[in-house]
Amino acid sequence: MAEIILKALAHTYSANPTSPEDYAIRQMEHIWHQGGAYALLGPSGCGKSTLLNIISGLLEPSEGDVLFDGQRVNELPPEERNIAQVFQFPVIYDTMTVFDNLAFPLRNINIPGHRITPKVEEVAEILELTPLLKRKAKGLTADEKQKVSMGRGLVRDDVSAILFDEPLTVIDPQLKWKLRRKLKEIHQRFNITMIYVTHDQLEAATFADKIAVMYEGQVVQFGTPQELFETPAHTFVGYFIGSPGMNILDVRHHAGEVIFADIPLPIPQTFVDAIANTKSSNIKIGIRPEFVTVHASKREGALPARKRQVQDLGTYSIVTFELGGQAFKARLPEGHPEFGDDIYLTFDHDQLGLFVDEYRVEVTS
Amino acid sequence: MNNKVYNNRAWLLVLPMLVLVAFSAIIPLMTVVNYSVQDVLGPNASFFTGTEWFRTMLNDSALQAAFGRQIMFSLIILAIQIPLGIGIALIMPKQGWQASAVLILITLPLLIPWNVVGSIWQIFTRGDIGLMGWGLRELGINYNITRNAGDAWATIILMDVWHWTPLVAMLCYSGLRSIPEAYYQAARIDRASKWAVFRYIQLPKLTNVLVIAVLLRFMHSFMIYAEPFVLTGGGPGSSTTFLTQSLATMAIGQQDLGPSAAFSIIYFLVILLVSWVFYTTIMHLQKDKNSQGGV
Numbered sequence: 001m002a003e004i005i006l007k008a009l010a011h012t013y014s015a016n017p018t019s020p021e022d023y024a025i026r027q028m029e030h031i032w033h034q035g036g037a038y039a040l041l042g043p044s045g046c047g048k049s050t051l052l053n054i055i056s057g058l059l060e061p062s063e064g065d066v067l068f069d070g071q072r073v074n075e076l077p078p079e080e081r082n083i084a085q086v087f088q089f090p091v092i093y094d095t096m097t098v099f100d101n102l103a104f105p106l107r108n109i110n111i112p113g114h115r116i117t118p119k120v121e122e123v124a125e126i127l128e129l130t131p132l133l134k135r136k137a138k139g140l141t142a143d144e145k146q147k148v149s150m151g152r153g154l155v156r157d158d159v160s161a162i163l164f165d166e167p168l169t170v171i172d173p174q175l176k177w178k179l180r181r182k183l184k185e186i187h188q189r190f191n192i193t194m195i196y197v198t199h200d201q202l203e204a205a206t207f208a209d210k211i212a213v214m215y216e217g218q219v220v221q222f223g224t225p226q227e228l229f230e231t232p233a234h235t236f237v238g239y240f241i242g243s244p245g246m247n248i249l250d251v252r253h254h255a256g257e258v259i260f261a262d263i264p265l266p267i268p269q270t271f272v273d274a275i276a277n278t279k280s281s282n283i284k285i286g287i288r289p290e291f292v293t294v295h296a297s298k299r300e301g302a303l304p305a306r307k308r309q310v311q312d313l314g315t316y317s318i319v320t321f322e323l324g325g326q327a328f329k330a331r332l333p334e335g336h337p338e339f340g341d342d343i344y345l346t347f348d349h350d351q352l353g354l355f356v357d358e359y360r361v362e363v364t365s
Numbered sequence: 366m367n368n369k370v371y372n373n374r375a376w377l378l379v380l381p382m383l384v385l386v387a388f389s390a391i392i393p394l395m396t397v398v399n400y401s402v403q404d405v406l407g408p409n410a411s412f413f414t415g416t417e418w419f420r421t422m423l424n425d426s427a428l429q430a431a432f433g434r435q436i437m438f439s440l441i442i443l444a445i446q447i448p449l450g451i452g453i454a455l456i457m458p459k460q461g462w463q464a465s466a467v468l469i470l471i472t473l474p475l476l477i478p479w480n481v482v483g484s485i486w487q488i489f490t491r492g493d494i495g496l497m498g499w500g501l502r503e504l505g506i507n508y509n510i511t512r513n514a515g516d517a518w519a520t521i522i523l524m525d526v527w528h529w530t531p532l533v534a535m536l537c538y539s540g541l542r543s544i545p546e547a548y549y550q551a552a553r554i555d556r557a558s559k560w561a562v563f564r565y566i567q568l569p570k571l572t573n574v575l576v577i578a579v580l581l582r583f584m585h586s587f588m589i590y591a592e593p594f595v596l597t598g599g600g601p602g603s604s605t606t607f608l609t610q611s612l613a614t615m616a617i618g619q620q621d622l623g624p625s626a627a628f629s630i631i632y633f634l635v636i637l638l639v640s641w642v643f644y645t646t647i648m649h650l651q652k653d654k655n656s657q658g659g660v
Binding site for chain 1: 545547548550551553554555556557558561565566569570
């Protein structure tokens with residue numbers, strides 16, 4: 001059982017870091033609660049694997065502390081941390097049978113044979129590996145191998161957290177969802193903290209109760225998939241989550257109006273006031289493509305724009321349009337009304353987001 | 366309906382290679398075959414002998430003894446060089462300038478020509494001016510490679526270990542480098558001991574390079590010539606006379622072309638046979654492992 005706390009944690013690979021850019025992980029605070037299913041989501045190179053390796057003990061953080069149930073474990077090697085890790089490429093012991101692979105972590109800590117067999121059989125049953133127990137691990141398919149490496153983490157009674165480092169990368173698409181469901185099932189059955197690293201938002205959302213979105217070495221938001229979608233805390237979250245991502249408009253305040261590329265935006269007065277009171281010049285308005293409505297004809301409060309492209313994706317269409325020289329997107333439901341090249345847009349005012357210096361600012365109405 | 370286009374002109378593309386192989390291997394080998402079935406008395410005087418030379422050679426007790434020595438030599442150096450090479454590869458530094466420095470140091474013996482190696486060791490072991498010979502004598506050890514067969518054997522083996530273990534070490538080193546870091550990380554998380562990491566990760570991943578190492582070292586050692594020839598000249602007596610030296614004496618020293626041709630062919634076939642049996646056995650074992658318990 002473990003609650004994992006990251007305290008003032010930072011990590012750099014450079015010997016004498018001078019700027020924040022030298023840090024793979026910028027100073028952060030974070031708590032992973034016991035028994036939670038978490039995802040660590042972010043693009044390649046954002047520091048998510050580094051963070052995972054710091055939690056598992058493969059890397060020692062250069063600053064700050066890692067606490068397991070209040071105990072500082074910075075210097076503890078992975079073998080003393082009661083964690084298991086599943087890697088991007090399945091790691092199995094080629095020359096051993098599936099049974100021996102699963103029994104390996106138990107044999108290493110000298111558990112007597114009569115206690116190993118039932119445990120291995122139990123785990124094999126859950127992972128649906130029972131028919132393969134006598135097979136050499138070398139000849140297995142990628143998803144079977146990945147299940148074996150996961151199983152090695154589950155056989156140990158002392159494992160309190162399993163860390164997954166993009167475990168489905170090498171799995172065939174049609175098997176991915178099956179394995180993902182298996183993971184979920186295992187999480188519900190064992191009371192184990194699971195942290196799942198991925199760059200795929202769908203994987204993260206189906207697996208995790210709460211997602212930590214990482215960007216440039218920082219966790220920019222930690223929340224449920226719904227929170228990430230509805231109230232992104234950072235422009236990156238808005239852009240990264242959702243398909244397509246949020247439309248982000250660079251705006252400024254001028255004479256009582258909010259201007260985007262010389263076009264006054266029809267937005268609520270509360271936003272105009274909030275922007276007028278902002279000192280920073282880095283002000284952005286975000287609106288998700290789902291909340292943009294496209295009209296075929298001119299109307300009060302609608303923004304004229306130019307249609308560039310319509311992609312029909314079956315259950316919905318994505319319209320790419322040009323506004324102020326930039327391309328934005330709208331997501332329209334099936335059976336939306338027809339329109340020509342000149343279109344008129346309205347935004348759902350409740351779904352607008354204001355970002356100052358890239359971070360979300362709440363606008364109270 | 367068969368719409369396949371038959372165009373045998375593609376064979377022409379193989380022709381240059383065929384010519385090359387013919388000149389480099391087939392033709393020389395055939396001349397040897399030609400000699401092995403004839404008794405050549407002079408430039409224009411020879412007659413067909415059939416398999417007589419082969420029978421003579423197989424029954425020659427001196428050659429049988431040399432053959433025995435050869436096998437013993439190969440087995441001993443394999444038993445030493447393979448484990449030692451793995452051991453060296455395991456303790457070699459993995460990165461930084463130390464890795465490059467050690468690699469260069471280790472490769473040096475491989476760059477020395479065979480007969481120079483023989484000469485180096487010949488001088489090295491001399492009782493009057495050689496560091497090792499003199500040192501052993503000063504320590505009160507009676508060591509003389511020209512009189513004592515045991516000393517001669519030990520020295521030849523030591524020389525070969527010095528000369529060729531680096532090859533095994535380098536092959537193993539490259540094999541070890543190619544093991545992804547995740548394997549070691551997973552083993553740490555599984556709390557595997559150092560021995561278990563070696564036994565279940567490193568050794569299995571080294572199988573392929575070890576097959577190559579064993580084959581190369583077997584073929585090399587089975588054909589060893591210059592080093593022992595320079596070091597001991599085959600002596601004392603014939604205690605370190607290996608097959609190649611017997612062959613050279615016969616073919617060049619005595620100009621017995623027929624018998625030495627027959628002997629060459631037997632020699633060639635033995636190496637081919639042993640290598641083939643070894644290789645197919647290993648490959649078969651691996652295949653068995655993969656399919657064990659499978660459908």
